[in-house]
């Protein structure tokens with residue numbers, strides 16, 4: 001039922017924007033005081049149990065909002081999943097590769113526990129020892145607590161929006177914003193049905209789908225069944241957002257795909273059951289490069 005509602009919701013949004021399956025991103029609002037506080041916390045390793053890891057260790061805002069690694073390595077032991085970007089995560093209805101979380105609040109708590117092994121007692125004492133922090137927390141939230149730390153982080157994450165990608169300018173009527181090859185790539189993206197799953201404002205991020213609709217996907221990771229225990233969730237993953245995808249290699253939930261070209265080729269095989277011609281793959285890759293937006297007025301990401 002939920003999936004049907006999501007589908008209908010997506011369809012309504014799409015119909016409201018002419019016939020395009022993708023909507024342009026809005027500009028972020030100026031930072032509120034809470035968001036400014038959240039920005040400091042996002043970069044502050046004192047939040048972690050070890051005192052050495054911050055959100056920004058894995059989500060680098062000077063790059064693609066991720067860590068550029070197949071799997072994060074800074075944590076004790078290894079993590080089974082590739083780090084997704086935090087940019088535009090506020091527009092994902094489903095969070096994490098299993099799509100098991102649905103709000104940034106839930107996610108920030110999970111990240112602090114799992115990725116940063118927070119010891120709240122220690123962390124709150126450390127932060128309270130900083131009079132700068134204490135004053136701002138008192139003014140804004142009436143105190144420095146786990147809840148107010150999470151609220152400030154979320155306020156900041158809501159500003160991590162990367163507008164003004166060439167595709168957004170194109171959707172707003174600037175037809176010269178995409179090269180002819182990118183326009184062809186966009187047409188193929190729609191015609192082949194990529195946009196059945198990767199659509200909406202984030203070009204993904206709101207649906208759960210089987211990986212390997214055409215049965216070619218094999219891996220050690222069973223997908224969402226790992227958290228729900230339901231048979232129908234085997235090999236089901238959250239459809240990732242493709243915004244800024246050109247600067248967030250490597251790809252897939254386990255980070256095993258190094259290039260965008262390979263990712264597109266595998267998607268065509270796994271999800272659509274087709275083998276795409278090299279020229280078509282190149283055009284779609286060119287189109288995906290038009291999804292790179294700006295943060296602080298500069299195109300994001302150094303890699304690629």
Ligand code: HEC
Pocket residue numbers: 042053054055056057058059072074075079081082083084085086089092094095096097098104107108111112115116153
């Ligand atoms: C050790 C590296 C690491 C650290 C530190 C870390 N993250 Fe993450 N983050 C990840 C990984 C890996 C995932 C994907 C988890 C999954 O799907 O199982 C993720 C997922 C996310 C997502 C969901 C994105 C999406 O579209 O699904 C958000 C938002 C996020 N992290 C924010 C944060 C915040 C805020 C902090 C600090 C409180 C933080 N992260 C700390 C590695 C990290």
Ligand code: HEC
Pocket residue numbers: 097189192193194195196197198209210211213237238239240241242245248250251252253254260263264267268271272284
């Ligand atoms: C049936 C739904 C579906 C269709 C159709 C589909 N995808 Fe995907 N796509 C997914 C899912 C699910 C993943 C996540 C894969 C994983 O977790 O390993 C994904 C991942 C990706 C990624 C990697 C993103 C990242 O950050 O790791 C790219 C690029 C991509 N798709 C592009 C495409 C293109 C191009 C097409 C059309 C040729 C397409 N997809 C068609 C569901 C779909």
